Amino acid sequence: MIAPKQPKPAAFLDRDGVLNLDIGYAHRPDQISWVVGAKAAVQLLNQRGYWVFVVTNQAGIARGLYDQKAVNDLHLWMASEMRQAGAVIDDFRFAAFHPDFDDGRFSAQSDWRKPGPGMILDLQAHWPVIQDGSFLIGDRDSDVAAAKAADLPGFLFDGDDLLATIKNILRQLDSASVAVESPDNRHK
Template sequence: MPEIAPRPAAFFDRDGVLNQDVGYAYRPDQIVWVDGAIDAVRRLNRAGYLVFVVTNQSGVARGLYDSGDVEDLHRWMAVRLAEHGATVDDWRYCPYHPDHRPERFAAYADWRKPAPGMLVDLMRRWPVRRAGSFLIGDRDSDMAAAAAAGIAGHHYGGGDLDAFVARLIAAEPAGISGAGGEETGS
């Protein structure tokens, strides 16, 4: 089997970036896509980026829902995206929270943003080229995780996510920019 050439990746936070943050979403009826979210994922697919979702899900540690609920929701989201020709290549979530039974999910402590564990795990498992890769998030913890993983972080403050992504990749048309912790807003 031929080796796959490394490509830049786009990492998305979930709640507040791809879908409206309603607090502890774990069911399809709680998902309201952010304007332009599906188009943004499709745009990145067509531009040759790997696309990933990295999301803290402390609702699992808090006992509000379980890991199966998160995985079911991600499968549902993947189907909705596919209906529009968009694909998330892989999903990561962190069930750990230091204030809620931390021993239960201690193995995932370094996955909880601002730690870079979810990003690093994806970079190990996929042919990710750090140069040109970036994370789009809505919190300081997202920006810190991106910086710790050695990629750019872009703060999404609302609006049309597809237009936001279009501006990002227009500025780096070949996906070859260097890493950093830069922050851009809309």
């Protein structure tokens, strides 16, 4: 018997430009340069009791630049690199669809492409995610829009230091929940 997984809030991370430098259509390990603080940031999220999910637009598939297997293989490699650093990515979703290039193969998942919320909603359907405290971080407006469409706070990353940025976000979310729970705010 497998014990049911305990519900936790989730950190939804964009991939390119958040975990690794965005060189455009990376699909092999030798194209991945980790962003400063990326592995430590994921480790911190693990320690703070978050599911860590990656949600990434991969229109390179619809464009025929690489296939789904290449993306799955790359994600296995990224997860293993993380694990060697003591960090766990719990799951990945990628959106192969692109409205201008898709030949119909991926149109059923058109809302998976950010700014659509599909990848986030699918992860929430497969994992016990607590909405309160959950958030998304990305480097584009479309990331933040996807978060908004899934009714989650979305944060823009400036590409500098992911650990420092995540610490900041967790502080903000903590103080927001304290403000809601504080008796002083009950009558406001």
